[in-house]
Amino acid sequence: MIMTIGDKAPEILGKDEQGRDIRLSDYKGRKLVLYFYPKDNTSGCTAEACSLRDHYSELQGRGYEVVGVSKDSAASHVKFKEKFQLPFPLIADINHELLEAMGAWGEKNMYGKKTMGTIRTTFIINEEGIIEKIFAGKQVKTKEHAEQILDNHETVL
Template sequence: MRMNIGDKAPEILGKDEQGRDIRLSDYRGRKLVLYFYPKDNTSGCTAEACSLRDHYNELQGAGYEVVGVSKDSAASHVKFKEKHELPFPLIADVDKELLQAMGAWGEKVMYGKKTEGTIRTTFIINEEGVIEQIFAGKQVKTKEHAEQILSR
């Protein structure tokens, strides 16, 4: 399954690194940057998270909230957030439910080898919970991802 522009995002997003339920309705009236990344503390994922962190105030000023998602554990997310001072929640989708529901899990090629894993994907969800834009795979510029979102 893959979510597309115009689709309503799922209500239940998952649990963050503190075990709190994160729901789409928590962000009603705000735009949501829901970004899926492969792994905590890897170079590309750290660059992407830090881009969003460094421009967090600008994103909020433009009406956005940010939520990250990976299949890493809550404990891994806690360390990642603390190390990089990330001001937004990270969903620990260890069962890959949201990853699969959104279409951010699937076959990809890494170093010439086919594997199954997280496909780096960002969904821009509007104030009513509808997907407005999708950045996927190589479209995501990890070091400038916040600027990509702000300039859309």
């Protein structure tokens, strides 16, 4: 199953790095940036997280909340959040249930080798839980990802 624009996002998103349940309804009335990334502490994933961190107050000012998702463990997420002072929750989707449900898990080709893994994907979910924009794969500019979302905000209004 692959989520597309106009689909309702799943209610149960997963557990964050503290073991708290994260649900779509927790963000009712706010837009949600639900971003999927391959691995904590890698260059692209760190750049993406730091872009979102550096523009977090501006994103919140425009009605957005941010939640990151990877297949890393909660312990890995705790270290990643502390190291880079990330102000938003990170879901530990170790069984890649949400990744698969959202269509952010699939075949990747790395240096000629095919593997299954996380496809870098960001879903912009509106106040009613409906997906209104998707950035996938090479569309995600990790170092300027927050700007991509904020620029998108102007066109969605």
